[in-house]
Amino acid sequence: xxxxxxxxxxxxxxxxxxxxxxxxxxxxxxxxxxxxxxxxxxxxxxxxxxxxxxxxxxxxxxxxxxxxxxxxxxxxxxxxxxxxxxxxxxxxxxxxxxxxxxxxxxxxxxxxxxxxxxxxxxxxxxxxxxxxxxxxxxxxxxxxxxxxxxxxxxxxxxxxxxxxxxxxxxxxxxxxxxxxxxxxxxxxxxxxxxxxxxxxxxxxxxxxxxxxxxxxxxxxxxxxxxxxxxxxxxxxxxxxxxxxxxxxxxxxxxxxxxxxxxxxxxxxxxxxxxxxxxxxxxxxxxxxxxxxxxxxxxxxxxxxxxxxxxxx
Ligand code: SF4
Ligand code: SF4
Numbered sequence: 001x002x003x004x005x006x007x008x009x010x011x012x013x014x015x016x017x018x019x020x021x022x023x024x025x026x027x028x029x030x031x032x033x034x035x036x037x038x039x040x041x042x043x044x045x046x047x048x049x050x051x052x053x054x055x056x057x058x059x060x061x062x063x064x065x066x067x068x069x070x071x072x073x074x075x076x077x078x079x080x081x082x083x084x085x086x087x088x089x090x091x092x093x094x095x096x097x098x099x100x101x102x103x104x105x106x107x108x109x110x111x112x113x114x115x116x117x118x119x120x121x122x123x124x125x126x127x128x129x130x131x132x133x134x135x136x137x138x139x140x141x142x143x144x145x146x147x148x149x150x151x152x153x154x155x156x157x158x159x160x161x162x163x164x165x166x167x168x169x170x171x172x173x174x175x176x177x178x179x180x181x182x183x184x185x186x187x188x189x190x191x192x193x194x195x196x197x198x199x200x201x202x203x204x205x206x207x208x209x210x211x212x213x214x215x216x217x218x219x220x221x222x223x224x225x226x227x228x229x230x231x232x233x234x235x236x237x238x239x240x241x242x243x244x245x246x247x248x249x250x251x252x253x254x255x256x257x258x259x260x261x262x263x264x265x266x267x268x269x270x271x272x273x274x275x276x277x278x279x280x281x282x283x284x285x286x287x288x289x290x291x292x293x294x295x296x297x298x299x300x301x302x303x304x305x306x307x308x309x310x311x312x
Contacts, residue, residue: 001174002304003167003182005201007225008208009217011044011188014237015207017270018293019185020050020279025297026183027144028282033301035181037142038170039149040163040197042135047185052277053140053147061150061162063134064114067107073126074105080118080127081105088112137166139173144279146173160192167197181304190224198225202307204232205300210245218249222256232258233303235296239263262296264289 006022008015019037026035039047067088069080081089088111092104107118109132119127137150148170152159170182186197186204198204204225208218218234225232234253239246246263253260265288273283281290 001171001180001182002202002307003171003184003200004203004205004300004304005040005184005186005198005230006205006207007186007194007198007221008188008206009190009214009221013188013207013209013214014264014270015188016041016046016050016185017274017280018205018207018235018237018264018296019047019183021281021290021293022183022297022300023047023051023142023144024279024282025294026181026301033181033304034177034179035145035183036170036174036177036179037145037147038166038182038184039147040166040184040193041187042150042152042159042162042166042193043187045149045151047147048140048142048149050274050277050279051142051144051147053142053149055138055140057139059137059139060133061135061137061152061165062131063152063161065116065129065131066109066112066114067116067118067127068130069105069107070126070128071104073124075124075126076104077123079121079123083117083121085117086111086113086115089118135162137162137169139169145179146170146177148173159187160196163187163193163196164199167200181301190220194221194224195228198228198230201230203300203303204230206232206234207237208234208249209238210236210242210249212245215245215248215252219252219256222252222258226256231307233300234258234260235262235264236260237264238266240265261299262292264292264296 039045088108090106135152140147148166187193267289269287270280273280
């Protein structure tokens with residue numbers, strides 16, 4: 001089983017449009033490959049907006065734990081407030097008087113880092129750690145195949161762990177159904193969730209934009225894939241908006257010995273297709289962006305079938 005992860009240095013480069021087009025082409029393209037889909041952009045999961053899946057299963061995601069103070073036990077000694085390095089202990093308000101006997105100290109769950117230092121230091125054993133539901137993950141069925149996706153609730157951390165969970169379940173589904181490919185729509189950037197999304201990938205396809213910031217972001221993402229020894233290919237989205245940027249991306253790819261396999265022109269049909277909830281290749285196959293994506297998918301799918309051979 002091969003795992004394709006689609007990455008970009010930042011959000012808004014068209015990564016999800018590419019992932020949705022690949023989901024369509026893998027299912028209904030000229031040389032179909034059965035694929036399981038995973039949306040690993042758990043902070044902004046958009047693939048479902050294009051694929052309109054039907055949810056089959058919903059599961060809670062338990063992130064970290066936060067401290068909770070039992071007001072009956074708390075004697076207001078202030079030890080936890082002194083111990084907490086995250087300013088997460090809220091002292092009693094002046095109006096409430098003494099903290100003893102249930103008036104008082106509380107934990108701000110947003111500020112709490114879950115370090116549990118206060119639990120060990122409280123002389124009254126008044127503090128316990130409670131696991132937090134930090135989001136949900138879903139197993140859904142779309143018209144282009146099974147989709148695993150998730151939502152991390154606002155202000156929650158551990159998105160890398162949730163990404164891993166989504167990918168693990170996509171992998172189990174692929175193993176069960178003997179699917180040859182998992183297509184992962186990765187998170188943008190280079191942080192922990194990206195590393196989780198890229199872990200174990202057979203191939204990373206990086207979507208770059210020919211802008212000054214886009215070129216810098218591309219270099220950072222390529223350094224990540226090179227560091228983790230993940231083979232990478234690059235495509236340029238909206239390639240015609242800044243020709244000099246294309247030249248610079250070509251130079252970056254040549255310098256890092258990474259293949260640039262295609263250029264997608266700026267095409268209003270992409271937005272139109274998104275607004276209509278369709279991958280652009282399904283919405284208007286003859287549009288310039290669809291034609292470019294079809295050519296790119298042929299190279300990527302051939303690479304997945306025969307890794308490492310020159311296909312461009
Ligand atoms: S350390 Fe324990 S007893 Fe002291 S204020 Fe905090 S919760 Fe209350
Ligand atoms: S668990 Fe750590 S971060 Fe949370 S309130 Fe206690 S000391 Fe502060």
